[in-house]
Amino acid sequence: MSAPTCCLARIPANGKFWLKNARVPDALCDIRIEDGRIRALVPAGDSPCCAPGLDLDGGAVRRLDGDGPVEAGGTADLWVTLCSGRTVAMRGGRLEDAVPP
Numbered sequence: 368m369s370a371p372t373c374c375l376a377r378i379p380a381n382g383k384f385w386l387k388n389a390r391v392p393d394a395l396c397d398i399r400i401e402d403g404r405i406r407a408l409v410p411a412g413d414s415p416c417c418a419p420g421l422d423l424d425g426g427a428v429r430r431l432d433g434d435g436p437v438e439a440g441g442t443a444d445l446w447v448t449l450c451s452g453r454t455v456a457m458r459g460g461r462l463e464d465a466v467p468p
Contacts (some may be wrong), residue, residue: 374459384425386420388425389425390448404460426454427446
């Protein structure tokens with residue numbers, strides 16, 4: 368089974384989008400993904416309202432390797448909990464099928 372089509376449709380082909388209302392780990396923020404990297408973290412609601420992205424509705428975002436914080440400059444290799452509650456892997460800014468540890 369693949370990541371939900373509704374979510375994939377919100378990620379533009381150019382690889383530049385926001386993960387909005389993401390929880391990392393105890394704060395809500397908007398995360399800018401560009402070209403497979405995390406470019407910025409801003410307080411939730413501070414990303415442009417019309418910018419493409421996924422509203423995670425408080426879903427958790429953590430690094431795939433589980434080591435260290437999610438921060439600007441790092442690769443977009445993340446565990447992402449979607450608004451549906453399903454957790455999927457994101458590698459280089461692309462959602463994949465995987466089961467979190």
